[in-house]
Amino acid sequence: MTKSAPKILLALSLALAASACASAGSRPNSYAAELAELEASCTARGGILTPAEVGRQVGRPQTEYACRINDGGTRLRN
DSSP, rough: TTTTTHHHHHHHHHHHHHHHHHHHTSSSHHHHHHHHHHHHHHHHHEEEEEEEOOOOOOOOHHEEEEEEOOOOOSSSSO
């Protein structure tokens, strides 16, 4: 290794870290926005958004929550 190799490696590491931080902020509150959209869709169908039993958070509201429809209709006619 040459003497400049550690400096180049450090510069590349810093550039990579800076680009990761910059890209992380490109979608502010995307989880909250997706959750609000999911809740609105569920409410429109007459349901209630409830936590699903996935065991851990994965960062996707579609996986972490389920739409529970209590008044699901019936086959009986009045």
